[in-house]
Amino acid sequence: MVNQIRLCPGDAKDEVVKTSRAGNMLIEAYSPFGGSGGENILASPFLETLSKKYGRTASQICVRWCLQKDFLPPPKSASAEHIAANIKVFDFEITEEDMRTLDGLPGYSDPFPHPDYITW
Numbered sequence: 746m747v748n749q750i751r752l753c754p755g756d757a758k759d760e761v762v763k764t765s766r767a768g769n770m771l772i773e774a775y776s777p778f779g780g781s782g783g784e785n786i787l788a789s790p791f792l793e794t795l796s797k798k799y800g801r802t803a804s805q806i807c808v809r810w811c812l813q814k815d816f817l818p819p820p821k822s823a824s825a826e827h828i829a830a831n832i833k834v835f836d837f838e839i840t841e842e843d844m845r846t847l848d849g850l851p852g853y854s855d856p857f858p859h860p861d862y863i864t865w
């Protein structure tokens with residue numbers, strides 16, 4: 746089984762991830778860059794810092810963050826250049842400290858209402 750949910754740096758959804766894994770589900774991280782229309786995190790200053798530190802693009806940092814968290818990321822791009830770049834993520838590793846900072850990156854939480862609090 747797969748649970749496809751929005752996951753990106755700043756939106757790690759620990760509780761739903763933990764619960765899904767307890768049910769033996771693969772976690773698929775949709776909008777791993779925050780999404781096309783809204784809060785695209787690729788311009789985040791912290792991502793820019795990590796880009797310089799690791800010599801990788803912000804998109805590669807996001808995809809790598811997903812992989813190190815055991816999420817399956819389906820990044821979307823209409824650009825052949827971006828698609829090629831987005832899969833070059835298997836020859837570097839983000840430190841645990843940077844992973845934790847990415848988990849809690851402020852300003853990129855889920856823009857959609859929590860299902861428990863929607864007023865139907």
Ligand SMILES: NC(=O)c1ccc[n+]([C@@H]2O[C@H](COP(=O)([O-])OP(=O)(O)OC[C@H]3O[C@@H](n4cnc5c(N)ncnc54)[C@H](OP(=O)(O)O)[C@@H]3O)[C@@H](O)[C@H]2O)c1
Nearest residue numbers: 749775776777778779780781804819820821822823824827
């Ligand atoms: N289950 C659901 O409810 C749900 C909801 C939303 C999305 N999804 C799925 O999740 C997938 C991805 O989500 P998404 O499209 O919302 O967001 P996303 O993958 O987080 O972001 C896509 C945006 O990132 C840009 N981008 C991609 N690679 C880049 C790169 N290397 N450098 C710079 N910009 C780059 C793309 O522009 P370019 O085209 O210019 O590269 C596009 O504007 C899609 O396949 C979608 O179907 C599922």
